[in-house]
Amino acid sequence: MARITPTPGQKILYFLLVSLGIGILYIDINTNSFQEIKHGYKSLKISSFYILKNISIEPVRRVLNLTKSKKTLLEENTNLKKALDASYLNNYLISRENSFYKDDNILKYPLLDDDFKANYSLAKLKDLDPNIFKCCDKHRMYIELFSNSKEQSNLESVVFNKSGIIGQITNDGNYLEVILLTDVSHSIPIKSISDTFFCNAKGSGRANIIICSYNPLIWDEEILLTKTFYTSGLGGIFPRNIKIGNVINILDISPNLREIEIALSANPLDDEIFGVFKN
Amino acid sequence: MKDMVKKTIFLMVMSYVEINIAATLSNFFIIFPITFLGYSFYVYRTNSNANPIEAFLFGLLVDLIHGSYFGLNATLFCLITYLINSYSNAFKIFSYLQVCLFFGLSATAYVGFTQLVLNIYNFSYITLLVSSFFNIIFCILVAVFTSYFPKISRLKI
Numbered sequence: 001m002a003r004i005t006p007t008p009g010q011k012i013l014y015f016l017l018v019s020l021g022i023g024i025l026y027i028d029i030n031t032n033s034f035q036e037i038k039h040g041y042k043s044l045k046i047s048s049f050y051i052l053k054n055i056s057i058e059p060v061r062r063v064l065n066l067t068k069s070k071k072t073l074l075e076e077n078t079n080l081k082k083a084l085d086a087s088y089l090n091n092y093l094i095s096r097e098n099s100f101y102k103d104d105n106i107l108k109y110p111l112l113d114d115d116f117k118a119n120y121s122l123a124k125l126k127d128l129d130p131n132i133f134k135c136c137d138k139h140r141m142y143i144e145l146f147s148n149s150k151e152q153s154n155l156e157s158v159v160f161n162k163s164g165i166i167g168q169i170t171n172d173g174n175y176l177e178v179i180l181l182t183d184v185s186h187s188i189p190i191k192s193i194s195d196t197f198f199c200n201a202k203g204s205g206r207a208n209i210i211i212c213s214y215n216p217l218i219w220d221e222e223i224l225l226t227k228t229f230y231t232s233g234l235g236g237i238f239p240r241n242i243k244i245g246n247v248i249n250i251l252d253i254s255p256n257l258r259e260i261e262i263a264l265s266a267n268p269l270d271d272e273i274f275g276v277f278k279n
Numbered sequence: 280m281k282d283m284v285k286k287t288i289f290l291m292v293m294s295y296v297e298i299n300i301a302a303t304l305s306n307f308f309i310i311f312p313i314t315f316l317g318y319s320f321y322v323y324r325t326n327s328n329a330n331p332i333e334a335f336l337f338g339l340l341v342d343l344i345h346g347s348y349f350g351l352n353a354t355l356f357c358l359i360t361y362l363i364n365s366y367s368n369a370f371k372i373f374s375y376l377q378v379c380l381f382f383g384l385s386a387t388a389y390v391g392f393t394q395l396v397l398n399i400y401n402f403s404y405i406t407l408l409v410s411s412f413f414n415i416i417f418c419i420l421v422a423v424f425t426s427y428f429p430k431i432s433r434l435k436i
């Protein structure tokens with residue numbers, strides 16, 4: 001049977017819907033008005049996954065654990081893993097390559113009974129879309145604190161893993177939204193080790209790459225491949241002198257514009273446990 | 280109602296598959312919009328004209344699942360539904376190759392538009408060309424499959 005091609009009335013409906021779609025798209029791109037719906041959906045997805053897991057897999061696992069009398073051992077194993085992850089982060093903080101804290105003695109362990117004494121909190125990964133991370137301009141990640149105290153705001157807190165800084169918190173709803181250094185709308189002030197070259201490195205939208213644009217006529221320090229860059233601390237958000245990464249590519253765009261691509265030393269896909277500095 | 284639930288589940292499954300294979304395919308510069316292609320095939324195979332409001336709502340659902348900007352898939356789903364409905368009778372005199380080219384190029388246009396909106400700073404012509412080639416080959420394989428296994432291909436969603 002032949003199908004009827006769209007009538008003039010249907011064509012008008014198509015036109016209106018396409019116009020509406022473009023309108024919604026324009027509003028979403030420019031105002032982010034639908035973020036709450038998206039966050040709600042993500043929360044729902046994550047919560048449903050965990051509820052389903054708790055209903056379906058966990059009881060079976062619990063029974064198996066009971067039958068094998070390994071529950072205590074598993075708990076101990078979980079605690080040890082958490083402690084090990086925390087020690088990796090602590091090692092990063094006190095390593096010689098950076099100076100989060102000049103005095104190691106002030107470093108407080110995040111798994112202490114009194115969470116208020118700790119300098120940073122441990123958080124676990126809740127959602128990071130690797131497809132978006134590898135393809136698109138917007139690089140975001142969602143994490144959840146182990147000890148979720150609502151008394152202190154985590155907005156703008158620095159997030160790091162055992163390899164280095166990966167971003168900062170932009171939204172502290174149910175889950176903390178982290179804008180990664182590679183997001184195109186993110187900038188981080190960096191400098192060379194000699195303290196004679198400073199610039200704001202913007203996210204490239206590509207995995208693990210940030211881009212620093214500068215005028216070579218103004219900044220005459222010679223930048224070579226593999227040169228290491230550090231945080232300058234000028235923005236007041238990121239601590240000073242933290243290793244960010246190494247130069248992997250230098251592009252001469254014009255006589256007064258040069259771009260250097262820096263490969264970050266920390267990759268958010270490497271870990272599931274992160275540290276969040278307290279403000 | 281039952282039909283709508285079926286179609287919604289179909290789209291969600293397609294989206295799930297697309298999200299899971301996208302990371303692997305991106306290593307080969309391929310974007311494979313299987314949700315869009317699946318919906319296009321559904322509109323093509325159906326006996327009656329698909330409702331534009333339905334296309335719009337399914338597009339919004341896909342936007343939500345994929346985490347892309349609202350309106351992107353809604354607009355593109357509406358456009359492909361309009362195109363397929365308009366050419367539904369013309370398709371009958373097309374060869375399989377022409378139909379495959381139509382769907383492959385539609386998928387390429389979809390990839391192009393989505394990349395323009397989602398990834399403007401790193402828009403890649405290599406990705407667009409490789410994806411175009413891949414999508415056309417995929418459509419041809421589907422056509423070959425339906426020719427050799429007509430019983431399976433006659434199944435309705």
